[in-house]
Amino acid sequence: MIKLKIAVQKSGRLHDDSLRLLKDAGISIDNGKDQLKAEAKNFPVEVYYLRNGDIPQYLKDGVVDCAIIGENVLVEKGEDIEITERLGFSKCRVSLAVSKIFEYDSLSDLDGKRIATSYPNTTKKYLEKRGISADLHVINGSVEIAPNIGLADAICDIVSSGSTLFKNNLKEVEIMMKSEAVLAVSPKLPLDSAPILERLRFRIQSVLKGRSSRYVLLNAPNDKLDTIVSLIPGMKSPTILPLADENWSSVHSVIKQEEFWEVIDQLKEAGAQGILVCPIEKMVI
Structure with missing residues (x-):
């Protein structure tokens, strides 16, 4: 069975966050004995635990197919290696x-x-x-x-x-x-491993979009509905549901985490009430 070989830092700043990202992407890795290589139970991937400074050379040589690595290390030792995803942690x-x-x-x-x-x-x-x-x-x-x-x-x-x-x-x-953590790809990535990498990227993208977004539920007076909807357009458009009180509607949408407080202030000023904000575990678009 073809397996994607991914390198992560053996120890240090990137290690825990890298494994957390893979776990959130639904990839279960058994490394209870602290071995230098471990297989995922439910995804065709092998994880290599390597010294951070060695990873660029492993990518160049095609020993591993991809890696979660600090961009600063990649610039220092592997500037010609492609970055396929920016991961947003270890900044x-x-x-x-x-x-x-x-x-x-x-x-x-x-x-x-x-x-x-x-x-x-x-x-x-x-x-x-x-x-x-x-x-x-x-x-x-x-x-x-x-x-x-x-x-x-x-x-x-x-x-x-x-x-x-x-x-x-x-x-x-x-x-x-x-610099931040990035997903870097070996220039010698085998063609038959490319589809697995794309599956991994899709999962990682879903996790990162979820982390950077918040789900918002609120009650809006119908006479101010257009203004409130314009503040939270969501991925395509908000979900609007009628309430028992015919003068009010329930609005469900998604906002970016970095815009959270600014948008909430604007929603209150526009007349929104009962605003609930929930974290998003994954977001698939």
Whole structure:
């Protein structure tokens, strides 16, 4: 039986969210013994648990068919690998940071300086594109300590909340790129595995659409129904049902999560009452 081979991070920031996404997509994986490869019980897929930095090469070589990986790692080690879905979690940025006492006005202040980083390719390309020459020190591990021990004048590293920079007396001065988890595909994906990948993508898309949407139920006075419906158009159009009170209707629709509070405020102002908002587990369009 043909199985799609998908790589996920063995441990770290992406691991739990990657497995949660697959679980929400209805894929049950038995990895109770912490093996490096596990099969799904109910979907033709094998999951490979790999070191994050090794995944791009596995994709290039066709050892795995696809992977859930941070976009920042893909840019650093596998820029030619196709991204087929943006997954919306594990968001971060790749940034340049300097000591808080470093007088920084522009990127030119780093010309000729020493920069410690775990992302030498990304850093080099970013600086060269802007005509900046710097001495790069490649460090695998705690890059943030480099300025404090005199190893470097600046660092390039991933930043999420910025708390690690703060604790090490550093300040973020340049955002080089923004990153999130993505589904990347091997350039050597076998033709007979492509249909399975499309099935997986369909499931993932349904999960992501559900996560980013909310189901809304409300009561609307009929004389204000057109205004209220215009605020929540839904996927195609809202469902409108008559209530026992002939002057009122029940309206059911979907809104985007990021627009939630703004839309709710507008609905109240338009006369909507009894507004209920529910999470959506999956949304198939």
